[in-house]
Amino acid sequence: MSDADIFKTITELVISLDEEKAMAAVQNALDEGHDPLEILQKGVLAGLRVIGDKFGTGEYFLPELMMGADLSEACTNKIMERIPEQANASRGVVLIGAVQGDLHDIGKSLVLRQISLAGYKVHDLGINVPSMTFIDKARELNADIIGLSAFLDATRPFYSEVINYLRDMGLRSEYKVIIGGVAASAELAESIGADGWAPDAPSAVRLCDKLMGQ
């Protein structure tokens, strides 16, 4: 099989969400000496992009994004064992959570799966997350971006609470802060000093790319 055929097979197995066969195909490709970076980029990540597109067109749903993210993580971990450390980098580390008092989960879950599929290392802090937890976790995990989700008027002030903590602790320049959810808007993002706003999951990926200079 040519390189192209092997990568295409991996891509198709990723798209079909067949973790067992995708992992086996990745292992075979590695054992046959194909370039690990190419297996990752032209095989696994190419498949993940299609999964994201299928979600956008309504062909795939949140469970497929979840399964795709798990599958990609397993494949990527296997491939990374063969990649020199300097090349072994994700596109960035992103923390996401629903702010304090906010229990809305689904929109946040979609965003974090899409960002994960785009190649970022994503940490889900869950719902009803105290403001200081975002900061403690960002420091602990050396995050690049902090994503704040809120649905209600009454939880929206916690966007700025996190940003104000960062500012008052002298940490604001170390992290990009993005906001999303029904309570967010471009105007609000600007007024509270956030680095950006995303109305939906694909926009959140583009926003992360922009902030990471990619």
Add this chain to the structure above:
Amino acid sequence: MLSMMDIQKRAETGPVMKSKEFDLAFARKIRELTPKFNIKYDAEQLIVDDATADKIFQAGIELLAGVGLYNTDTQRVIQFSIEELQQVVEDARSGPDMVMFGLGKDEVCYQHRTGKDKRQPVLAAGAHGGGTVPIRQEWFSQFVQSYVQEESNKALAITGGVPSVDGIPIKVGTPSEVYCALWENKAMLEVLRRVGRPDMHLGLHSSVTSIGGFLALVHEGFRGRHNIQLSAHVMPELKVDWSRLTLALIVKEWDFVPWVSGMSVEGALCRGPEETAVGMIASMLGQLAYSNAIPVQIWNNTVRGEWSRSQTLWANGAATRAAERNVRLPIGGMVTTEEQFRGTEASLYWEAAASVLYTACGFGYCWSTGWTGLEARFVGEILTAVAGMDEQKANKLAKTIYARWVAEKEHAPPPKDFPELYDLKTVQPTKDWLKSYNRVKDELAHMGIPYK
């Protein structure tokens, strides 16, 4: 209904799993159920038949029995058996089919209603709020008054919604949540007194979500059993936490009325309207299992925040009929369109289509949670006109109006806020807004709404 201490025990001893695992279990189960029960969306037949409604209900029982409720605090699953859920249903069926709100001349009865019933759904209209509609402190009183002064409006639906008071943002779980909510409530009660409907039901309060916030509202002469509903509902998909469960117990012990929301999201874990309808029923049953629950709200939207679609009409209508037939409680929901269409003629077409369809599906009450009180009048007139309409005639009429909405929304003008639609001094609609109302109403009459 199970005892709350039993529910707590299950929440502390049920299977441990991460939220993601629960979500995947939910998705796997619901994907099994719609083919098993042969539930299919039909854009031509937006009102489902009795057999389909019953299949959706049964699938909802099996979904909840199959996956349970997820407690996000303990990360454990509250499990139910089929037999327990059947008993929950039986308890609901054999219990009261109505609930009273308001006092004296402002009293209103929310009662179980079938789609064939000539009695119209109760109109409950009022401020939307909750972070989805731009309401301002400066015109909040006039906004509320625009609804309260409409005679056909028997209660407010969902109240509050001012994002800040005197520049102080409402912030859940802090004193500002109480400060802002008290201001809103004083303003609303003043409006009620001014209009002469002092004991009208004020509905679900949307600005407060914490237990402390609710407690601050409930005292004599303010909010009480007769004029508030508290949201102790299941979050999509099938998730609860200690604060919701605790509030549910308080509501029950005080003999207050909870806000029950059979709510599901299309396009996330649920793929289409069929799965969404089943999800709504499971959500409703989940709350019936731990809470006293009259009336019941049915609601779905897409993951992109849309709901003015034929799939939504079908799913809401199907879940309404499924619930109405099987638990025999007053079922209701919202007929307003998305925020970006606020204050436009286009929004009136959607409200009309939804009002016709949901009345024929068995709404016992109807939320007109739009942008001005004039829409409450508009919706109320439709509810009166179409109650008892032949089912197939209603189906055809709803589709015709829906097609008009689809055509109109494509070139809808920019949205307008309340001060552009009402004279803030007289609290009456502007000439232009009134003209829109009359024009659309005339057109709907020609389409077949038999206005009385």
